[in-house]
Amino acid sequence: MTWLDTGITAGIWALEILAIAVPVALGVAYTTYAERRVIGWIQVRKGCNRVGWAGLLQPIADGLKLVMKETIIPTTANKALFVAAPLLALIPALIAYAVVPFGETTLFGVWETAHVMAIADLNVGVLYVMAISSLSVYGFLMAGWASNSKYTFLGAMRATSQMVSYEIAMGFAIVCVLMMSGSMNLNAIIHAQAGGFWHWYLIPLFPMFMVYFISGCAEVGRTPFDLIETEELVSGYFTEYSGMWFATFSLAEYGAMILISLMTSILFLGGWYAPLPVLDFIPGTVWLLGKTTFLIFVFIWFRATFPRYRYDQLMRLGWKVFLPLTLIWLAVIGLAIFTPGVSDIINYWRPGVGL
Amino acid sequence: MLELGFFYLFAGLAVVSALGVVLSRNTIHAVMFLIFCFFNAAGLFFLLDAEFIGIILILIYVGAVMVLFMFVVMMLEVNFAKLREGMLQYLPLGGIIALVLFIEIIAAAGSGVFSPEGIPDPGHAAQQVNNTVEIGKMLYTKYLLGFEIAALILLVALVGAIVLTLRTRKDAKYQNISRQVNVRPEDRMYKVKM
Numbered sequence: 001m002t003w004l005d006t007g008i009t010a011g012i013w014a015l016e017i018l019a020i021a022v023p024v025a026l027g028v029a030y031t032t033y034a035e036r037r038v039i040g041w042i043q044v045r046k047g048c049n050r051v052g053w054a055g056l057l058q059p060i061a062d063g064l065k066l067v068m069k070e071t072i073i074p075t076t077a078n079k080a081l082f083v084a085a086p087l088l089a090l091i092p093a094l095i096a097y098a099v100v101p102f103g104e105t106t107l108f109g110v111w112e113t114a115h116v117m118a119i120a121d122l123n124v125g126v127l128y129v130m131a132i133s134s135l136s137v138y139g140f141l142m143a144g145w146a147s148n149s150k151y152t153f154l155g156a157m158r159a160t161s162q163m164v165s166y167e168i169a170m171g172f173a174i175v176c177v178l179m180m181s182g183s184m185n186l187n188a189i190i191h192a193q194a195g196g197f198w199h200w201y202l203i204p205l206f207p208m209f210m211v212y213f214i215s216g217c218a219e220v221g222r223t224p225f226d227l228i229e230t231e232e233l234v235s236g237y238f239t240e241y242s243g244m245w246f247a248t249f250s251l252a253e254y255g256a257m258i259l260i261s262l263m264t265s266i267l268f269l270g271g272w273y274a275p276l277p278v279l280d281f282i283p284g285t286v287w288l289l290g291k292t293t294f295l296i297f298v299f300i301w302f303r304a305t306f307p308r309y310r311y312d313q314l315m316r317l318g319w320k321v322f323l324p325l326t327l328i329w330l331a332v333i334g335l336a337i338f339t340p341g342v343s344d345i346i347n348y349w350r351p352g353v354g355l
Numbered sequence: 356m357l358e359l360g361f362f363y364l365f366a367g368l369a370v371v372s373a374l375g376v377v378l379s380r381n382t383i384h385a386v387m388f389l390i391f392c393f394f395n396a397a398g399l400f401f402l403l404d405a406e407f408i409g410i411i412l413i414l415i416y417v418g419a420v421m422v423l424f425m426f427v428v429m430m431l432e433v434n435f436a437k438l439r440e441g442m443l444q445y446l447p448l449g450g451i452i453a454l455v456l457f458i459e460i461i462a463a464a465g466s467g468v469f470s471p472e473g474i475p476d477p478g479h480a481a482q483q484v485n486n487t488v489e490i491g492k493m494l495y496t497k498y499l500l501g502f503e504i505a506a507l508i509l510l511v512a513l514v515g516a517i518v519l520t521l522r523t524r525k526d527a528k529y530q531n532i533s534r535q536v537n538v539r540p541e542d543r544m545y546k547v548k549m
Contacts, residue, residue, distance in 0.1 A: 006357065081383070123485050127410045134418035138390070141422070145383060145429055157426075164422055184487055316532060 016119045020097050028254040029059035035300045042304040069243035074147060077240065081146035086241070086248035089139025093255035096132040099125040100262055101187050103272045103285035116187050117285065125186040126174055129263060130167075133219075136252055137163050140228075140237050143249070147240035155236025158311065159221065159228035165318040166215040172326035173212040176205050177267045179333050180350055190271030192351060197275040202268045204349050207329055209268040211322050213295070216260035218318065220253055222299055224306035225314060261295035262288070362402055369395035380435070382428045386421065393417050404480050407487045 033048070033055065040047025049055040073082055101118040105111075122128050137160055144156020180201055181189040193200050202209050218225035229236040238249050265271060269291045272284025309317070336346040372395065375388035393416050400409035463469065480486065494502050 078381075078383075081387075122406065124406050124410045124487060127407070127414060131410050131414035131418055134414065137418075137422055138387075138425075141425055141429075142383075142387075153429075160422060160426070164419065167418070312530070313532075 013119075017098075020100075020102075020119060021094060024094065024097055024255060024258065025251075027258055028251055029063065031254050031258065031296060032062070032250070033059050034296070035303070038297065038300045039304045042301070063247070066244050066247040071243040071245050072240075074149070074240050076148045078146040078148065081142045082240075083245070085139050085143035085146055086245045086252070087139070088142055089136045089252040090248050090255070092132050092135040092139075093252045093259065096129050096259055099128050099186060100259070100266070101190065101271070103283065103288060105285075118187070121187055122185070124184045126178065126184045126189070126267075129186075129259070130171060130174065133256060133259060134163070134167055136256065139249075139252065143241065144237035147237075149240055151234045152237050152239045155228055155233045155239065158233070159237055162221065162225065162228060162314060162318075163219055165315060166218040166322070169211055169318060169322035169326050170215045170219065172323070172330060173205075173208040173215070174267065176208045176326070176329055176333050177201055179330075179337070180204065180346075182350065186266055186271075190266055190273065192349075193270040194273055194351075196273075196277050197270065199273075199349065199351075200268065200270040201349065202270075204333075204346060205268065205329070207325060209264070211326055212267065213260075213264050213298075215318070215322060216264065217299065217302060218314065220256040220260060222253075222257060223303040224309050227308055227311060227314065230308065257299055258292065258296065261292045261299065264295055265291035358402060362399070365395045365398035365402070369399070382431065382433055383425070386425050386428050389424075390417050390421050393421070405486055407490055 036058070037047040037049075037055070047055070048058040051057040051061045073079060098119040099122050101116045101121070103117045104114040105117055106114050140159040140163075141156050144152040144154075144159070147153075177189065178184060181192045183189060183192075221228045229238070233239075238246055241249065265288055272288040274280050274282060274284075274287050333346070336342045337350075369392050372388045372392040376385045376392065379385045379388060393412060397409040397412045397417075400406070400412065
């Protein structure tokens with residue numbers, strides 16, 4: 001490989017990364033807008049509609065305002081970690097997108113075979129997303145500790161214990177999907193769900209779908225699990241943050257929320273496949289993003305509907321309800337696969353695996 | 356060429372961050388260095404085509420074990436003045452142990468066992484080899500007994516940890532969750548005739 005080839009490869013990588021990162025950043029910005037409008041609609045008020053047409057420039061105005069604000073660093077804070085913490089929270093939320101397949105394309109017939117639209121088509125894609133998204137815990141933990149304040153410290157403790165608890169239930173829900181698909185490659189998981197909504201894992205794994213989505217909600221700290229940033233803790237681990245550094249935490253939260261929605265669509269809702277094979281003429285990317293948008297809407301709907309959980313209720317739900325439920329369903333799926341008679345039914349959703 | 360560059364990058368950063376763990380005064384900084392060290396070790400696994408082990412290293416050690424480490428370290432009150440007490444008293448013994456270990460490492464490194472000639476170049480596995488599947492096959496066939504024993508030990512440790520920490524306190528107030536959930540407005544409110 002010559003230096004020129006290396007340079008071209010690096011250039012293509014950079015373009016691929018930009019092609020994912022820029023839409024993600026825009027998506028995050030407009031998710032905040034959608035949230036305000038949708039909650040406004042649910043609560044029978046207008047929402048933001050002043051900046052630009054129907055308020056569409058509001059996220060940009062907010063961004064500008066936050067950039068112009070002063071970032072205050074407390075004098076007793078551990079400066080290096082205080083500055084690094086928001087980045088530690090944001091970076092994992094963004095690099096997890098590297099393995100997400102956004103669809104398959106032949107580039108309008110230019111390529112002979114269909115290529116997956118992902119930066120990296122990893123064999124361990126699901127594990128990669130799990131591993132990387134669990135890292136943003138450090139951003140929150142460091143933010144709480146480095147601020148050197150009681151409130152942020154307690155907030156960080158809560159955030160961490162919440163995220164660690166719900167990761168386990170999420171992991172077991174994913175294991176059920178892996179048992180059905182027989183592969184950890186996100187691309188292969190979607191291919192196993194081809195051909196109409198009755199092939200989706202939503203049907204055999206419906207309880208796991210619920211557990212995964214609700215745990216995802218808790219993992220990113222959305223209402224009704226947003227007690228990591230409650231008023232009683234003076235908004236939790238980011239009490240001392242201001243300006244853009246504060247906004248970085250929100251970016252991380254919304255980025256993680258979009259990622260959970262994408263992963264739920266991929267693992268349980270058939271990824272880029274249309275619900276009816278007749279509708280396959282619409283590009284797969286449109287379907288995937290449509291499903292994701294719907295799930296983001298559900299997140300917002302949750303926020304407008306449910307009151308907040310109490311801390312002990314949250315822990316009870318994670319450890320005493322979700323964890324046993326996922327373990328039981330794991331056994332149910334495992335037994336079903338190896339029981340004669342029942343295995344024929346379950347193998348309907350396992351094309352090419354159980355045979 | 357590129358691979359060699361990445362090897363030196365990961366290996367060098369791993370050594371630097373390992374030094375950081377030992378040398379940093381602040382315990383939180385030490386834990387952060389250790390996390391960074393694990394990352395670089397995972398990078399080395401990726402270079403050996405062992406993506407499953409690399410990801411598992413990040414998932415288990417960085418994602419779970421180090422969070423608990425961090426929890427404990429945050430709660431510690433490290434008093435360096437107290438730790439330095441009696442340093443001179445322990446210095447000879449500690450120095451001898453350090454010296455012996457150092458000589459051992461030098462001897463092992465120079466013995467030729469770890470030389471490039473002694474270790475065959477692993478080479479790259481074919482594109483279609485899925486090392487998750489390969490590890491699974493090995494674990495559940497050839498090393499099944501060892502795998503099951505390890506699982507049993509972990510289970511015993513799990514139960515042991517719960518037994519050690521679980522104690523029912525008489526004076527603590529517990530909530531009956533099902534009663535809380537099933538409560539109706541009529542249970543809490545009644546109409547008063549005035």
